[in-house]
Amino acid sequence: MTDQTPPPETSVDGTAKASGPSRRTVLAGTAAAVGAAVLARPAIVRAASSDPVKIGFIEDQSGNLSIYGIQKLHAAQLAVAEINAGYTLAGGPVGPGVFGSNGLYAPKPETLKTDGAALDVVNDGGAPSKKATVVSDDDEILIKSGENGLLGRKVDLVSADGQSNNQLWQRLARRMIQQDKVDVLVAGFASAEREAIRPIVDQHKQLYFYTNQYEGGVADTNTFCTGAVCEQQVIPVMKYMVEKFGPKVFTIAANYNFGQLTASWVRSFAPVLGAEVIGEEFPPLEVSEFSSVIARVQAAKPDWVMTLLVGQNQSNYYPQAAASGLHLPMASTINMAQGYEHKRFKAPAMANMHNAVNYMQEIPTKRNQDFVARFYKMFPQDPYLGQMAQNTYFSVHLYAMAARLAGTTDQEKVRRTLEAGWTVEAPEGSVFLDPGTHACSHYIRLAVADQQQNISFEREWPSISPWWLTRMGVNLIGKPEHKQYTPDDDPFFKMFAAKKK
């Protein structure tokens, strides 16, 4: 790579279509540029109106969950730096329409034939058809916003460390809302963390983004859940696994809310998708020795295994299973995309793992490769850029886009603006924020790890909507709510509740 480093000011003012290397230097110079701008300006502009826009941000930067939290923090820092340097993501409100109505990207049909043989694999980055698409995956998604910062103000990321400690999370949320008076709160990895702070968020009507992949069901007027949910991940991956490996599935799920609820999705959709759940196992989070789980799986002889294991102790399952000679195909909705187990464990512990993800850093499209390059330019030491980091990145941009359109940071007005139905061009592809449920449709890809734990994407679904809350009759615009629905609230799931263990 050439080592041409133009002065930061020039690159900030450069065109949106700047070439790769020079655009990367934008971010290198961003901090310097912002610093220079602040220094250059006299104190006159320090009026009340030029107080920075505050984005409150709580993640675990230490403790057990820090491998996820630090990624998310860095992604948020990247987004804030871009906003302050005058950039935004492509996209805008399209009304409560459907995907593609912003004319940016059109879906492609599934690329696997029913016999599973002729794969139109896109793992070489492929060349998607330009027919019927206005913006392709190769086009630039980072465009000029027309101002440095937001509404003429600088954007500040007010971040705090939750230390993987729920009690501390609550106190930090109170501090952010009551003392720092943040304009928006972006926070939460584990569902427990989200549920710990959501009562406080609702009490103060705080605009709140939860950016993690999760079990679904949150219907809350003040909360926007921008990560993928069960219906977007469980059904695609099950469909693929049944076609490719057979109907018999054994579920191993962490014995807590996320694991239990996701397992009930697997159980309930098995009959519809032609699968058969022949065994279920719910190890407690504290368990780190899995010989009896492995023996039970071997005794049941499934065609494939659904692993919904969470946390450090439970990830020990993979090397132990591989060492015991258990080499069944595996499917999951969380592994690899969040905790980068394929990078952390020695091959072949994660070999033959399948996960329907909305993002992994290996996605071969140009827009993503540009994003990955921008990220590592700013954080060269980071080990991985995962799913929830990308969600955080586009969520921060989405907030800025909505506030800019609303012309204010008034939380009520920004929330109403977000409920206009937005398409945002994220690194994963086009994302649509559904107004009625505050959830996002996502570009889902089936990621597969090979024997060397390299990732390829075997199938894509350019837009899967989060339909379950709609099915439950949730419409937050007409009927404000503050609860989390579970499969128990849906009679469909009850039909399968008594299914054999």
Next chain:
Amino acid sequence: MPQKRRPNPLRAAFTGPHDIGRTPPGWALMGLILLGFLLYPATASAFSATNVAYYLLNIPMALGLSLLWGYGGILSFGQVAFFAVAGYVYGVVAGNMTADPTLGSILGILAGLGAAGLLALIFGYFIFYARVAAWIVPILTLVLALLLSTFLGLTAGSAWKVGDVALGGYNGMNIPSLQIGNFIFQDYAFYYLTVATVVLCFIGLRIRVNSHRGQVLIALREDPLRTELLGYDVRLEQLVAFVIAAVLSGISGLLYVTWGNYITPSVTSLAQASLPVIWVAVGGRDSLFAVMILTFLLNQLTYVLSSAGNQYALIITGVLLVAVMLFAPEGLIPRLIELGRKALRLKEAT
């Protein structure tokens, strides 16, 4: 046994021998501190007052452990188990009675404290009447806390619903605020409730340790065999102290859940279980007053360190603990007082 004349218990609380601060300067200091806490909300925002209430609400649990460990010589590593039981039971009772919040709050408090006391009674019966060795008690109570944490973590499914309230597994349980009539204990009101509770617990325990039963407890710490030979039932005395400490933990638990409207199994995790021991050990375990002050200060310290994003918070706590145990094994405040007295004496001598 000989029945001596009974001193006025309230008088004994302030003049009795078993704590520091039993002379006029000590009373003046206590009065000043109390006055400071009573006046504090005048200068503070509702947010700051709520935060200070959080530092205060752990004090009853710490005082209970001080009674048990400092005065009775029984170390419990599982006080958080009673904290959690009280919190969960309050949440279930009050959460099921949202139609009548006043009654729900009152019944919730009674049920929560009752459950904590009952658990302590049963568990304490097993360990004290089995006369296990002293070193086993901390491990057993720690195992109790971890067992409870594991169990509560497993209550994720819909099977774990008590009435309308789901226990919620690791995601925890939402809990209504304390409410009497239309008055909800929030912000400043909650702050004053906490201050009043702490003061009452403190005075109550000062009365207790300076009473006859308190003397017996201290005798038992010094020499269980001799105490038994004097005709006291050691097992019963230990059990009673254990139950009192558990109920005090329960009081902290109730304050905690009504403060944050939320509880998770992580309140009985390993890290949380060790906190009361740290507060009591650093403060000076056989002084209720020292424990009270240090619990407040240490809670504030960890919060300030962590909210500043300081990753050294745990290390500082650890170093503090090791240093205090090495250089001031009786606790920081008793050590400081001793040093102060020495300095005074030196000055007088010269």
Next chain:
Amino acid sequence: MAEIVSLLYQFGTNAAFLLLAALGLIVILGMMNIINLAHGEFMMLGAYAASAAVHRGLPFPLAVLLSAVAVGVFGIVLERLVVRHFYGRELGALVVTWGISLILSQGTLIAFGPFMAPIAIPGGALTVGVYSFSTYWLFLMAICVVLLAGLGWLYKATEFGLQARATMQNAAMARALGIRVERVYMITFGLGSALAGLSGALLAPTTSIAPFMGQQFVAPAFITVVVGGGASVIGGAIGSSSLLSLVETPVSFLMGSFWGSIALLVTALVLIRILPNGVSSLRLRRRTRGARG
């Protein structure tokens, strides 16, 4: 047939896991009456040392030995600096070792980041019927037997063992007889630390190596120790780990690992009520009864 082999294998892995997790703790507790709450962090240090050594090209067995020595030396240093001030003050020792564990785990996080490079599980798999078994766990079971035999020999057949047992029974008398009690304590603490380091290194390939990994061993180790009791170190360790896994194995195989871990905890509580001084007291009680009769 295959089912029986599978159950035996699971029984063996459960017992080996409990034994490895508890061994260092038991040695220190049984001989010195010190509860080392930093035990989990000592195991973590062993795993870190092993990982560092393996990724510098050392063969795994050598790396394991190296970690045991390194953690043992670390233990002796710690004993000299801190722990020796707490002999006779068991509860004080408990608190101070907790402080050490906080410093070690968070310090490791700051110094080495949230993860250490993993170690591949050595060895392959054996197949019996539908089941297949990791040879590494079979090796760990063998190691446990060797370790227990070695400890038994050390304490029953050597000069040091005699001195250590004398010190354990009555330190004052031992000192009067010219035994250097301080030295016995120092060596014992070093030995316990080395065993913790060894266990950490041996279990490292089966877990992810992280600053807070020690916590996963704390509960099982304590349960094993409490059930084992302090009367006879090795007897207690064998008795409690095999008894506990005897309960845990069939329950988790038949009903799932959730009930397995509940069974483990309930068994522990019931055993403590029946035998307040642990499994090892059984043998002792019989011996004293025999002497009387």
